[in-house]
Amino acid sequence: MAKKAMVERERKRQRLVEKYAAKRAALKEIINDESKPMEERFRASLKLAKLPRNSSATRLHNRCQLTGRPHAYYRKLKVSRIALRDLGSNGQAPGLVKSSW
16 A cells, blocks of 8 residues: 555645646647747746646546556556456455466
8 A cells, every 4th residue: 555645645736737727738739839929928827827837737647446556557447457356356346267376
């Protein structure tokens, strides 16, 4: 099980990303628009820099929903390899064959 603080930190980042997504997209649209004056684009980039760093989607890290483990994460299932093996051994994951050796 991952530290609860790390899992909560990741949840906080997720909430910030969702909160600021529209604002970040609008500012990036202004910055990338070549037809706008340079001063307006520069002001938009300053506003973008003032937003919280954790509101950027690149700061997110995938974590297992069951254990919070950050490594060996299956995107499609949203669980780690260890949690997936446990689910398969208990017969809770459809389509997985139990295995032990």
